[in-house]
Amino acid sequence: MVELSSAVLASEPSLFVSAVQWSRVAFTSRDVSEEYIQASLESLREVIAEELPESVGEVSRTYLEAGLEGLVTETSEPILDGETPEGRLAHEYLAAALEGNRDAAVAVILEAAEKGLPTADLLIRVLAPAQREVGSMWHRGELSIPHEHFVTATTQTAMALLAQGQQRKRSNGKAVIVALAPGNAHTLGAQVLAHLFELEGWRALHLGEAMPAADLGVAVAAFDADLLALSIALSPQLRSAKEAVRAVRFVKPEVKILVGGPLLGEVPGVWREVGADAGAATADQALIAAAELVGVR
Numbered sequence: 001m002v003e004l005s006s007a008v009l010a011s012e013p014s015l016f017v018s019a020v021q022w023s024r025v026a027f028t029s030r031d032v033s034e035e036y037i038q039a040s041l042e043s044l045r046e047v048i049a050e051e052l053p054e055s056v057g058e059v060s061r062t063y064l065e066a067g068l069e070g071l072v073t074e075t076s077e078p079i080l081d082g083e084t085p086e087g088r089l090a091h092e093y094l095a096a097a098l099e100g101n102r103d104a105a106v107a108v109i110l111e112a113a114e115k116g117l118p119t120a121d122l123l124i125r126v127l128a129p130a131q132r133e134v135g136s137m138w139h140r141g142e143l144s145i146p147h148e149h150f151v152t153a154t155t156q157t158a159m160a161l162l163a164q165g166q167q168r169k170r171s172n173g174k175a176v177i178v179a180l181a182p183g184n185a186h187t188l189g190a191q192v193l194a195h196l197f198e199l200e201g202w203r204a205l206h207l208g209e210a211m212p213a214a215d216l217g218v219a220v221a222a223f224d225a226d227l228l229a230l231s232i233a234l235s236p237q238l239r240s241a242k243e244a245v246r247a248v249r250f251v252k253p254e255v256k257i258l259v260g261g262p263l264l265g266e267v268p269g270v271w272r273e274v275g276a277d278a279g280a281a282t283a284d285q286a287l288i289a290a291a292e293l294v295g296v297r
């Protein structure tokens with residue numbers, strides 16, 4: 001239901017369709033028939049018809065129909081490319097981490113760094129895809145929650161060690177706050193982004209998770225930020241992102257706001273709905289959009 005209302009709020013039926021498709025993969029991978037999803041969508045349609053005023057109900061029903069159609073579409077997510085050196089490193093890293101061997105996994109990353117693979121490539125082309133692969137395996141029921149948590153904790157360690165040795169460009173005099181939309185628990189994407197901003201010569205402050213919207217306003221003023229980079233992972237976080245943007249603009253109207261994260265990959269234009277100045281899905285796009293917003297090269 002929350003995914004339906006988030007999709008309606010963003011005027012994006014595709015958001016609801018992808019939520020339905022996600023549920024289908026999660027259910028069927030665990031031997032639960034997709035008929036349960038179909039039945040729950042149909043009963044939701046009936047409840048909406050009975051309980052909501054016609055004008056609102058009609059919109060929701062259109063989204064539900066799209067969801068029911070999406071239920072039969074196949075989706076697949078090939079993530080790691082064993083043909084590239086980075087893809088092979090990601091495989092090697094994951095194999096060690098999934099065996100519970102943190103030191104061996106971290107060594108894969110640090111040895112590659114010593115051999116000259118740039119930090120940015122290790123972050124974007126090795127660790128981030130390894131994380132996505134773990135997510136996909138968990139989604140398909142191929143590994144447990146403790147496995148996923150352990151890999152994530154190992155990745156955080158590897159990232160922290162990489163950050164210590166990083167060669168940064170000369171300061172560009174700009175400060176960016178990298179934060180999560182309230183309710184978003186996916187800190188790693190923001191952590192990667194903060195590293196990359198630092199490498200490019202920004203002063204980057206990563207605030208971590210669970211920062212209330214009003215306090216983001218306090219943060220941009222207290223740290224004299226030129227830019228807020230706000231990460232949104234899932235559609236239900238659109239509401240809180242919108243609140244955060246409003247709170248930040250209230251305190252410091254001139255600060256530029258860039259929103260991004262996995263959700264922007266699905267619905268690139270959703271930053272307008274949130275009230276930001278720009279949006280970007282990937283780290284590469286983030287750095288370009290950020291530089292344009294604050295006028296640095």
Ligand code: B12
Nearest residue numbers: 131135139184185186187188189230231259260261262286
């Ligand atoms: C680790 C993880 C978690 C951890 C996070 C721990 C932590 N400290 O970060 C925990 C366990 C908390 C978690 C929880 C949940 N998760 Co989770 N999680 C993941 C996983 C496996 C990896 C995320 C990650 O580290 N990615 C690596 C980083 C580097 O990539 P990234 O986040 O995409 O960030 C990059 C870009 O997006 C971009 N970017 C990021 N932020 C920003 C911001 C700006 C401004 C810009 C411009 C760019 C940008 O730059 C980054 C660097 O390249 C993903 C799988 C995946 N596909 O990503 C699932 C995943 C995102 N989670 C998922 C789900 C369903 C959940 C839960 C709902 C599960 C549950 N039932 O509880 C909860 C929701 C929590 C919440 N309220 O947010 C789904 C989302 C499906 C969907 N689209 O609806 C995924 C895709 C897994 C899957 N395949 O099903 N999760």
